[in-house]
Amino acid sequence: MLFSLSKFFFIFFIYFSNANAIEKKWFKKGEYNDWEVFAKSDKVICYTIARPQKMEGEYNLRGRVDAMVAINNNKSSKNKYYVGFDFGYTFSNNDKVKLTIDDSIIFEIDTFAQTAWINPKKNPKLHVKIIEAMKKGNILIAEGTSNRGTETKDTYSLLGFTKAFKKVKNVCN
16 A cells, blocks of 8 residues: 555656656646646646645745646556645645635545645545536635644636646547
């Protein structure tokens, strides 16, 4: 189990660390309002990423904050879709993050280090449920609490998400 968690977070580390880099391995494939689309040169991994429009909380400094939805076409991967949020601070162990879409659809997801993610063993279909809700929604709010007790609330526009996700699917399928 530890190996699969490590493998999962290694993939997310690659996604987040290369989100803005246009190198030989990653190419920007489009921009759809608030969402950008990137693909690995071999098109095994593609993702769309957005930054929050509004960040609230009583913090002094935060690292990278963004939302990402990815497709992994690696044949050895059991999960094709990934949804993750980088909060820019470290969470406490076993902490949860609350996602609210359009003030009515609520999801709770796990955390690890600075990332909120979905544990595929506990919730194998939650990725798809969140993606479908994001495609229908207008605003996504991600709420978390740092390991120091600082509460944050990040507001993301979902404007352009449906087109960006469609582009991700077209490029990587």
